[in-house]
Amino acid sequence: MKTNFKVFFLSVFGVTITSVFEILPWWFFCIPLLLLGMLITFLGWKVPTFIIGFLAGFSVWVIGNLYFSHDGNPVLDQIGAIISVNSKMIIFFSGLVGGLLTGLSLHTGHKIFGHENTSELD
Template identity: 30%
Template sequence: MKINLIQNTLIIMIIGIIMMTLSNIDFLPWWVFLLPVLILGIIISLLKLNLKVFILGFIAGFVIWFGGNLFFDIKYNGFVLAKLANVLSVPKLLLPLVSGIIGGVITGLAMYVGKNVLKYTELTNVD
């Protein structure tokens, strides 16, 4: 049990570091953070690790997106989220939560697809 917790924590940290590094490169499209997560899912599949990859990806994506929103809210004294909440007619506290959930689902799906890509190719190559 302790080894799985250490592995899961390490994977979440790796995903977070890679996503934060790629988010600082301005000329890449917004979805580029999914590529390392997809590749990490493939690596998990190749190493035959028995991990719940969707949950790991969801937690990593949620923490990054929720934390990023809170960071920029603090950095700009709440101005950006307040304006966006005003435009969307929703409470300001709902925006980081919703973006965290959306980012978590997308990241979780990318890691899940990465893990299952090799399984799909093995099934289609059976003659």
């Protein structure tokens, strides 16, 4: 259980720290999480990587969008007006996309080196 919280907070830190550098593309947060997934494998931690990664990414994207929408930034309202959707739905769907990308990145990093020795030749 402790390792789940460690991985969650490391994932949140990885997503948040990459968003500080505005020169990086928006999807760059996947790279540190891929590396974190590899580190989880090397350390031998048994954690549900996709679920923890999804929850970390979803929470960061939703909280970040809520902060910027309440900070007086009208971008979400403008996007909602263009596609005829409420800004709260845009916040939810951006959290869903961010969570899926984060969960898949962490899980992929875990599975790159997390292969079991299942070959019939051994």
